[in-house]
Amino acid sequence: MKDIRPIRTEADYEWALGEVAHYFDKEPKKGTPQGDRFEVLLGLIEAYEAKHWAISAPDPVEAIKAQMEQTGRTQADLAALIGSRPRASEILKRQRALTMPMIRKLSADWKIPAEVLIQPYALATDEKRHS
Numbered sequence: 001m002k003d004i005r006p007i008r009t010e011a012d013y014e015w016a017l018g019e020v021a022h023y024f025d026k027e028p029k030k031g032t033p034q035g036d037r038f039e040v041l042l043g044l045i046e047a048y049e050a051k052h053w054a055i056s057a058p059d060p061v062e063a064i065k066a067q068m069e070q071t072g073r074t075q076a077d078l079a080a081l082i083g084s085r086p087r088a089s090e091i092l093k094r095q096r097a098l099t100m101p102m103i104r105k106l107s108a109d110w111k112i113p114a115e116v117l118i119q120p121y122a123l124a125t126d127e128k129r130h131s
Contacts, residue, residue: 060116063112064112082106
């Protein structure tokens with residue numbers, strides 16, 4: 001695996017991208033020297049990208065609002081799913097936290113990943129206390 005090196009700078013990153021570009025036309029076989037080189041370079045590139053351009057998931061309330069906007073769902077649809085109009089309003093206003101049963105329903109029915117919905121997030125009452 002000649003000339004493989006850590007990716008520390010944007011120039012190193014550009015170099016690594018150039019090195020793997022030709023492999024996309026004809027991906028090398030796993031276990032071959034070229035396949036190993038390709039795999040190592042991809043790992044280095046992914047690590048650099050994760051460190052420098054990490055995309056964080058939206059908080060649970062923003063994820064629900066985005067899903068509603070993308071699918072044309074309304075607060076009434078959320079209320080029907082979780083069982084209560086006031087509760088849906090409180091969730092969207094950050095006055096009430098999501099419960100595990102709500103998370104399960106949102107994940108199953110609206111296809112919002114559970115790992116997004118279980119993230120901690122600030123409630124309106126938390127923000128008032130810290131003001």
